[in-house]
Amino acid sequence: MTAGSDTPRSYAVIGSGYMGGGIAQVLALSGASVAIADVSADVAAASYERLLKESDDFVRDDLFPAGATAVLEANLRPAKSIEEAVEGATFVEEAVPEVVDIKGPTLARVSAAASPEAVIGSNTSTISIGLLAGYVTEPSRFLGVHFSNPAPFIPGVELIAHAHENGATSPATIDTAERIVRATGKQTARVGDRTGFVLNRLQYALFAEATQLVDEGVATVEDIDTVVRTTFGFRLPFFGPFAIADMAGLDVYKFCYESMQGTFPERFATPASLTALVDAGHLGTKSGGGYLDVPAERTPELVAYRNRAYVAMQKLLDELGPAPLDY
Template structure:
């Protein structure tokens, strides 16, 4: 199994948008030859400059040395077609927009033009690989590899096999993630949303409920969740939070609180009225909060600086989850 990972030298990244450009950068930083493609020429042309900005911020944070900037950029090439981008690749990662029909079509095409020994992976946030690869002759080489935004910084990736994924494909993908300096988590059964997005959706549902019920302001909800829950979670996972808090305490809390919190499946009224009014968040400069281009840029810089500081801590952090009882 290790042999397959050692053979991976050339990686193809299809889709170089929000996620794809950072993913390409991580592979290039780890010494892989990266061949990228995006169907929008401007996105292809800006790959190097976007990665350069990321790398400069990492350099300023002391996470990489000066030489790494040019070394990383020189490992990446962009091409004008999928065929060229996947030529010679031993690992292909699809990072196009979240559209099942588009992903299925792309995988069918990849099956024809990518070497049979190469792994085909998808960064989809929601679609199980069994759906994306359902018409493929060789679904055993397909696997989901789910990264988090900003992909060049967040240390965890989820790896999700379908029931057709071969043990070799799975082992190679897990090993590859480790070689990239990521912390791969195996999701043992396909489930929509995998781990993180399911947990996040449950939390965000309650947050919207609290806000639209007028329990607290949007600012205070963000401060409370980020400064208490988020702060704690940056050091220990939620199940260990339960152990530290006391399972007797959590048992009582479940009985008393869970019947009272939101379990609905509707879009919250407040989010729908914002969306109907054309307010999509930072992309339209208005969502729950208002933004200007300057305030947004400032917020992004602060956010990424914070993430980079956490990255320094995370480099020393090993999964400290003990064996379950």
């Protein structure tokens, strides 16, 4: 999180619950003036008080910087209505419940009341941005801006452009949204408008396979969680799936796919791109090329970083102690 800016910024967050409230905190702590609105003025006012109390707790626990609550008091305000919240706002983030029949009319109200130049984002997790764009006047200024839960502490944000027939997301819109998000200290990824986007397609694919393993009697819920967090999940804070595959060796990955494909032909068919790379001799970092273009001479540097990262992660976990789960 960062604070302060030489340029006044006026934003609005519509929906002040757990996600919307967290997003409002993030934006306000970056130095922007942020109005929050909800189904009523009373709900927005109650959310405002809750967010200040949460901030006090986060400061006490060293999760927010000292002085964060004062910054929120200066930059955050509850609005009496959606229309009041979006008046003068250059960026509006919709964060109401994940239901089209709620999000759609809310976005219609936002776009009718906001400045025609205002960028409008939706924090939807899975709903097509193109579908929601149908509720927005001048949809070229609309896109998905998907924060993750809990918004103050998860660094990644998906930016999703749409291709609605009445006006696709403009390059200027996505550039502006990216600047706004990065000013909060978050990291952005531009992804395509497909149901679930990237985060939830991957997350729910893992969950589906995990539940099948339980149903098949391969392992318990507790043991599956242990395997994930102590093996490949241990790597994921530092490397994504393509970097991990390149370091493991794409020829090894291809062999493992072929092995699993014998038992699970549909779920574990070898990806065509993997076969093409291996057939071309691109085996990952050991050959100097794979999914990522990491020169072979940088492999020792990468391995050294990886080893330091994993040791540092274990030290952090030892310091934090086990999670309060009944394992």
